[in-house]
Amino acid sequence: MSKQILVLPGDGIGPEIMAEAVKVLQLANEKYQLGFVLGYDELGGAAVDKYGVPLADETLERARAADAILLGAVGGPKWDAIDPAIRPERGLLKIRSQLGLFGNLRPALLYPQLAEASTLRPEVVAGLDILIVRELTGGIYFGAPRESRLLANGERMAYDTLPYSESEIRRIAKVGFDMARVRGKKLCSVDKANVLASSQLWRAVVEEVAKDYPDVVLSHMYVDNAAMQLVRAPKQFDVIVTDNMFGDILSDEASMLTGSIGMLPSASLDADNKGMYEPCHGSAPDIAGKGIANPLATILSVSMMLRYSFGQVEAANAIEQAVSKVLDQGLRTGDIWSEGCRKVGTAEMGDAVVAALATL
């Protein structure tokens, strides 16, 4: 039976990197007879332009009906000044929330060929393989009330709310423990329990869930220390589980350990492993339209899709091997370039991965 993949290229570099990821997906589709049928729609600024909203109802329905979703990136200066209610990013938050994609996996893995591309010393990052499990549909991103208003004295004020229920914490903690169990059996829960009530509950619930995972070593760390430890000694971590906003920030930080944010893929999963797959980076307006963006995070997101939504381990591994082969050949986009390597553009990088995959 065929499987439906909904492709949402998005804005800025989104369509450029997506074109390369789709080439790789199509080849994997043929080579491994995956039976995928691709459909396309808009999300973010492109959807504002087409439908007047960043996520149209019909797009949401197509996403619900699809077996998996592949997303580029959304947002950009063109839509920064519009009504905040229809900002491109709102479409992304809505699709995550409406589809119940609460479990966000962000692996930071250093390809050995890129040790020189990291801004950290090679010995600090060599062999790095950590996974950030980010809660994606709760916390301060979605908390109510939130408001922006004028005080009686004429001063402007605004606030957000950071709520977490026990069940929201329990289900993401389980994802963290399950991931740690099949990896290095170490889970670090990152919070701000020395200050925030929501973090105090977070820590208590994570402790409760830990009782079902006696084989996993649990530790807790405050987020400010975690940010520091990630650049001091990142290899101390195996799996990190954390809330929505901390996970957003720490995953961008972790990306630089791997050489570039252009290397970090992600999977956003619901309770049944139905998922949306996207690079961790944004629409990179500063380089959009130049054909120089790194497509590897999106290509590696395709690999995550094959692994997590479809159990196609052989095809998923092959895409990762193809990426590794291309790096072995010395091909680099500008963001991961170092002395002695050959600088290539987005399409040349994508074509090289396709060629490498074809020979595997």
Ligand SMILES: NC(=O)c1ccc[n+]([C@@H]2O[C@H](COP(=O)([O-])OP(=O)(O)OC[C@H]3O[C@@H](n4cnc5c(N)ncnc54)[C@H](O)[C@@H]3O)[C@@H](O)[C@H]2O)c1
């Ligand atoms: N998931 C998403 O769709 C997503 C994620 C983050 C930011 N955004 C949006 O993207 C827009 C720009 O945000 P930003 O500038 O803070 O973050 P960004 O991730 O788009 O860019 C940050 C920096 O990283 C570089 N970069 C990002 N991806 C790259 C790639 N594949 N190859 C090479 N270089 C790359 C950019 O050129 C820029 O210098 C905003 O509208 C923001 O809301 C969207």
Ligand SMILES: CC(C)[C@H](C(=O)O)[C@@H](O)C(=O)O
């Ligand atoms: C664009 C924005 C809403 C999004 C987030 O904060 O979740 C992005 O930064 C990400 O990391 O996917």
Ligand SMILES: [Mg+2]
């Ligand atoms: Mg982010």
